Amino acid sequence: MPGGDPLNPLLHPQLVNPPFGDPGVLVEVRFERRCLLLDLGDLSPVPPRLLLRTTHGFVSHTHMDHFAGFDRLLRVCLGREKALHLFGPPGFVDRVAGKFAAYTWNLAPGYAADFVVKATAVEEDGTALTAEFHSRRSFAREAERIVRLDGGLLVAEDALAVRTVTLDHGIPSLAFRIEEPAHVNVFRDGLDRLGLAVGPWLRDLKRAVFRADNDDAPIAAPGRDGGTVVLPLGRLKAEALSVTAGQAIAYVVDAAFTPDNAARITDLARDVDLLFIESPFRAADAETAAARRHLTTEQAGRLGAAAGARRVVPFHFSPRYLGQEEEMRREVESAFRAE
Ligand SMILES: [Zn+2]
Numbered sequence: 418m419p420g421g422d423p424l425n426p427l428l429h430p431q432l433v434n435p436p437f438g439d440p441g442v443l444v445e446v447r448f449e450r451r452c453l454l455l456d457l458g459d460l461s462p463v464p465p466r467l468l469l470r471t472t473h474g475f476v477s478h479t480h481m482d483h484f485a486g487f488d489r490l491l492r493v494c495l496g497r498e499k500a501l502h503l504f505g506p507p508g509f510v511d512r513v514a515g516k517f518a519a520y521t522w523n524l525a526p527g528y529a530a531d532f533v534v535k536a537t538a539v540e541e542d543g544t545a546l547t548a549e550f551h552s553r554r555s556f557a558r559e560a561e562r563i564v565r566l567d568g569g570l571l572v573a574e575d576a577l578a579v580r581t582v583t584l585d586h587g588i589p590s591l592a593f594r595i596e597e598p599a600h601v602n603v604f605r606d607g608l609d610r611l612g613l614a615v616g617p618w619l620r621d622l623k624r625a626v627f628r629a630d631n632d633d634a635p636i637a638a639p640g641r642d643g644g645t646v647v648l649p650l651g652r653l654k655a656e657a658l659s660v661t662a663g664q665a666i667a668y669v670v671d672a673a674f675t676p677d678n679a680a681r682i683t684d685l686a687r688d689v690d691l692l693f694i695e696s697p698f699r700a701a702d703a704e705t706a707a708a709r710r711h712l713t714t715e716q717a718g719r720l721g722a723a724a725g726a727r728r729v730v731p732f733h734f735s736p737r738y739l740g741q742e743e744e745m746r747r748e749v750e751s752a753f754r755a756e
């Protein structure tokens with residue numbers, strides 16, 4: 418089953434708004450009951466239960482259409498025991514502090530639950546500045562420190578990794594790649610043959626595969642007739658699992674069509690299943706696009722093809738083209754297919 422099982426993907430990404438609305442993608446992480454957000458523009462279409470499940474927000478840059486939704490996210494999460502990790506470009510910790518500075522927090526230390534925002538500003542020299550803001554301490558900026566990022570790696574969990582590169586939009590603009598290190602499918606009949614029951618242990622088993630544990634590693638599993646069976650990981654892999662390349666998606670917004678940006682985008686989005694890429698201007702308006710440090714439809718399609726993306730999803734259309742959505746999609750698609 419090359420490329421993973423399309424019926425059972427881990428990541429469920431979707432645009433938050435229609436293509437002429439604010440940019441943003443909500444990624445639901447199946448099985449973990451949580452979400453990631455790419456950009457925090459207008460979030461009003463996202464139901465509060467999904468905002469509450471959001472553990473990470475990745476902000477390309479803090480132009481208002483990419484960051485105005487911070488307030489809604491904060492409003493929904495306030496009073497909950499929860500940590501929210503936010504990532505953004507240089508200066509991002511100041512922007513987050515500025516958001517908190519807009520409100521009065523004298524009551525916040527009295528809330529039973531502590532809502533925490535952990536903000537990280539990705540610098541262009543491979544470091545990042547992080548700071549925390551706790552409702553319990555009226556969102557005062559604290560625990561500030563500088564960390565080193567390994568090749569733009571922002572999140573490295575057993576089942577999920579997020580990477581960033583900095584693009585030129587006149588100002589730094591971050592693009593992101595989210596991927597599973599591997600996709601593990603479990604075969605029920607394989608478990609039956611080994612006399613094993615299904616259950617929560619399968620999650621640990623998948624994590625052992627993601628971590629690339631040794632094939633000799635012993636795995637304890639519940640037997641179908643009760644008791645515990647211990648088997649080496651290699652045997653389980655051979656008889657009950659298929660391990661395929663993980664799912665990958667990339668998110669690219671607000672970037673000029675420069676050779677440097679093109680190289681970074683194609684590298685970041687290499688072989689992704691899905692590339693969300695901004696396409697604000699029509700192909701004929703390349704000069705205006707260049708002046709605004711944005712891509713055209715045609716450039717977006719070409720970049721998707723150069724990266725080897727399986728599919729491109731254009732968005733962030735300029736409102737000047739309202740009523741021309743189909744033409745814009747066609748321009749992206751024909752450039753994507755032509756390469
Ligand atoms: Zn912008």
Ligand SMILES: [Zn+2]
Nearest residue numbers: 480482483671
């Ligand atoms: Zn924008």
